[in-house]
Amino acid sequence: MGSTLYNKVFDLHTVRDYGDDRVQLFIGLHLVHEATSPQAFAMLKERGLGIAMPECNVATADHVIPTDTIARPLLDQLGEDMLARLEANTADFGLRFFSPSSGDYGIVHVIGPEQGLTQPGMTIACGDSHTSTHGAFGAVALGIGTSQVRDVLATQTVTMNRLKVRRIQIDGALAPGVTAKDVILHVIHELGVVGGVGYAYEFSGSVIENMSMDERMTVCNMAVEGGARCGYVNPDETTFAYLKGRPAAPTGEAWDRAVAWWRSIASDPDATYDDVVVMDGAAIRPMVTWGINPGQSVPVDGSLPSVEGAAPEVADSYAEAYEYMGMKPGDKLGDHPIDVAFIGSCTNGRVSDFVEVSEALRRSGARVSPGVRALAVPGSNAVREELVRLGVDKVLEEAGFEFRLAGCSMCLAMNMDKLVGRELAASSSNRNFKGRQGSPTGRTMIMSPLAVAAAAVNGSVCDPATVFGPASVVSSS
Amino acid sequence: MTSAIDSRISTVTGTSVVLSGNDIDTDRIIPARFLKHLTFDALGEHVFEDDRKQDHARGVTHPFDQQERSAGSVLLVAKNFGCGSSREHAAQALYRWGIRAVVGESFGEIFRGNCGTIGLPCVSLAPEHAEEARSIGLADAGAVAEVDLGKGVLRIGDREFPVQIQASLRDAFLEGTWDTLAELLKNADQVSGTAAKLPYLTGF
Numbered sequence: 001m002g003s004t005l006y007n008k009v010f011d012l013h014t015v016r017d018y019g020d021d022r023v024q025l026f027i028g029l030h031l032v033h034e035a036t037s038p039q040a041f042a043m044l045k046e047r048g049l050g051i052a053m054p055e056c057n058v059a060t061a062d063h064v065i066p067t068d069t070i071a072r073p074l075l076d077q078l079g080e081d082m083l084a085r086l087e088a089n090t091a092d093f094g095l096r097f098f099s100p101s102s103g104d105y106g107i108v109h110v111i112g113p114e115q116g117l118t119q120p121g122m123t124i125a126c127g128d129s130h131t132s133t134h135g136a137f138g139a140v141a142l143g144i145g146t147s148q149v150r151d152v153l154a155t156q157t158v159t160m161n162r163l164k165v166r167r168i169q170i171d172g173a174l175a176p177g178v179t180a181k182d183v184i185l186h187v188i189h190e191l192g193v194v195g196g197v198g199y200a201y202e203f204s205g206s207v208i209e210n211m212s213m214d215e216r217m218t219v220c221n222m223a224v225e226g227g228a229r230c231g232y233v234n235p236d237e238t239t240f241a242y243l244k245g246r247p248a249a250p251t252g253e254a255w256d257r258a259v260a261w262w263r264s265i266a267s268d269p270d271a272t273y274d275d276v277v278v279m280d281g282a283a284i285r286p287m288v289t290w291g292i293n294p295g296q297s298v299p300v301d302g303s304l305p306s307v308e309g310a311a312p313e314v315a316d317s318y319a320e321a322y323e324y325m326g327m328k329p330g331d332k333l334g335d336h337p338i339d340v341a342f343i344g345s346c347t348n349g350r351v352s353d354f355v356e357v358s359e360a361l362r363r364s365g366a367r368v369s370p371g372v373r374a375l376a377v378p379g380s381n382a383v384r385e386e387l388v389r390l391g392v393d394k395v396l397e398e399a400g401f402e403f404r405l406a407g408c409s410m411c412l413a414m415n416m417d418k419l420v421g422r423e424l425a426a427s428s429s430n431r432n433f434k435g436r437q438g439s440p441t442g443r444t445m446i447m448s449p450l451a452v453a454a455a456a457v458n459g460s461v462c463d464p465a466t467v468f469g470p471a472s473v474v475s476s477s
Numbered sequence: 478m479t480s481a482i483d484s485r486i487s488t489v490t491g492t493s494v495v496l497s498g499n500d501i502d503t504d505r506i507i508p509a510r511f512l513k514h515l516t517f518d519a520l521g522e523h524v525f526e527d528d529r530k531q532d533h534a535r536g537v538t539h540p541f542d543q544q545e546r547s548a549g550s551v552l553l554v555a556k557n558f559g560c561g562s563s564r565e566h567a568a569q570a571l572y573r574w575g576i577r578a579v580v581g582e583s584f585g586e587i588f589r590g591n592c593g594t595i596g597l598p599c600v601s602l603a604p605e606h607a608e609e610a611r612s613i614g615l616a617d618a619g620a621v622a623e624v625d626l627g628k629g630v631l632r633i634g635d636r637e638f639p640v641q642i643q644a645s646l647r648d649a650f651l652e653g654t655w656d657t658l659a660e661l662l663k664n665a666d667q668v669s670g671t672a673a674k675l676p677y678l679t680g681f
């Protein structure tokens with residue numbers, strides 16, 4: 001009987017079995033950033049420990065990095081302290097650091113793939129939930145806490161539970177204007193925000209197979225929002241084509257051996273799964289969240305659901321969401337004017353995200369509605385440079401977007417980019433929790449970059465096809 | 478957090494703090510702005526800060542602000558507690574405030590793991606038992622709650638409910654080996670052995 005990619009990779013990296021499905025798991029690539037590492041380094045120093053395998057660890061700074069200027073010292077003192085501490089720790093412990101001054105910095109989940117560090121068959125860990133992004137390459141990629149960051153630094157291993165595997169097979173073809181973001185919002189809407197607890201999600205089917213790597217990363221990024229600890233896509237020609245020629249990718253004969261091995265670790269055709277869910281890609285609509293968790297979403301032109309009609313276990317959180325968001329059942333999201341439009345984050349801050357938006361803006365000649373503050377924030381400096389090379393920055397700026405420096409920006413507002421008061425944001429990020437974007441009462445609606453752009457132009461949420469015309473929103477898949 | 482002293486955890490006994498909502502995420506347990514600290518030290522006082530402020534503004538006293546709960550060490554929660562971000566700060570903030578065990582219907586996966594690595598057991602129980610336990614705790618701030626990991630029960634008031642925890646994690650608490658790093662460090666040879674058979678570390 002065949003095996004899944006998850007189980008093959010998990011077995012290969014198991015150092016010791018503690019029984020009861022808990023193992024000591026070897027981590028092939030550990031990504032470190034400034035927000036969850038300082039306490040881990042301090043704990044190492046306290047115990048007089050060094051780093052077991054420095055070559056398997058790389059660091060970047062993203063969460064606190066300002067997106068207007070990275071001149072030092074950073075204006076925000078706490079941010080400056082965190083950056084300085086990471087500089088000191090990476091120097092003390094001899095870790096490779098993609099630092100803001102080096103020009104190759106960016107969001108940790110953007111630079112791993114972009115550098116070719118993220119590869120199929122690896123175990124990858126990072127002190128950040130959205131580490132699941134790297135699963136797009138057929139890696140087992142896990143978010144960990146700070147004590148586990150310490151554990152990986154000191155031993156290159158971590159204590160981990162074996163997960164069950166759910167295959168989510170999305171067949172058919174997406175309708176025009178439906179993006180990878182809509183696919184994952186749909187999955188979370190269908191299976192719920194806790195539906196994935198205890199599972200790894202394997203995304204498959206023709207919709208996924210036809211996606212670019214950028215799109216697969218968007219899907220895997222939000223697997224955690226459905227409760228899954230990780231999500232992945234089996235590696236294929238699209239994966240190999242993306243990796244070829246990247247700085248950390250193998251070359252020459254090693255490349256051929258690598259591809260052969262990568263093929264071998266994909267799930268076998270006769271693999272058994274703990275659960276299989278089949279969905280019809282053609283039925284997916286552009287989705288937007290209206291509430292305070294990523295499962296509370298509706299099709300872009302749908303009416304908000306009734307509390308009475310909700311399943312008993314979610315009815316309470318519906319009521320809470322309506323109170324917080326200042327919305328009511330039956331409303332359309334388009335009834336609520338937005339204040340801020342944000343395109344960026346590790347979910348949708350890659351080159352293709354901005355290209356898609358700029359194409360739609362350019363062809364339609366549409367401009368950001370007066371009164372809407374619109375931010376376009378590349379996920380890495382390399383993404384930014386590529387966009388400038390393509391002239392995308394000009395198109396965005398002419399349409400009324402601020403085109404800023406790379407970073408996490410308004411995704412969680414550990415930097416200067418924040419919502420103010422009760423502002424309502426159309427956001428391409430991944431979390432709409434209360435207060436997520438920096439104001440304790442700020443409100444977030446999660447959607448695709450294209451839908452953010454449409455909302456920015458329209459002044460409120462609307463179907464991108466109505467702003468940009470059906471022809472201009474042909475999905476890049 | 479060191480294992481030099483006795484780190485065995487078999488029972489947690491104390492009064493309760495009760496939070497009845499589902500899906501209380503880690504952004505609420507400790508708002509993101511408190512991630513911008515270089516140590517965990519000050520987190521205890523900021524636990525649930527935004528929820529507490531908002532309750533205060535509405536004239537409601539948040540459970541973490543109720544005078545009679547200020548020594549509470551057993552946190553009684555509902556469903557999917559600790560969902561969201563992987564930040565260990567959430568577990569640390571609860572621990573540093575004084576929480577020593579969390580009892581609820583279900584937990585965010587990463588949150589529960591983070592609690593385990595700092596010696597804060599999260600145990601689950603049936604929804605109807607969780608609800609009953611919460612109402613006993615709510616009705617009487619002085620009611621003593623006891624999480625007995627060895628026997629696998631929660632005692633509160635005059636009631637006793639079965640609770641679940643993964644067996645290996647329970648054993649780690651009972652034996653005082655929940656400090657994952659001490660365990661992981663024992664095995665350097667096997668770690669090199671595993672690394673040596675990984676194609677991507679050996680040039681494929």
Ligand code: SF4
Pocket residue numbers: 062063107108109128130345346347407408411412429430
């Ligand atoms: S972009 Fe947002 S979700 Fe992604 S790493 Fe940064 S803060 Fe986390």
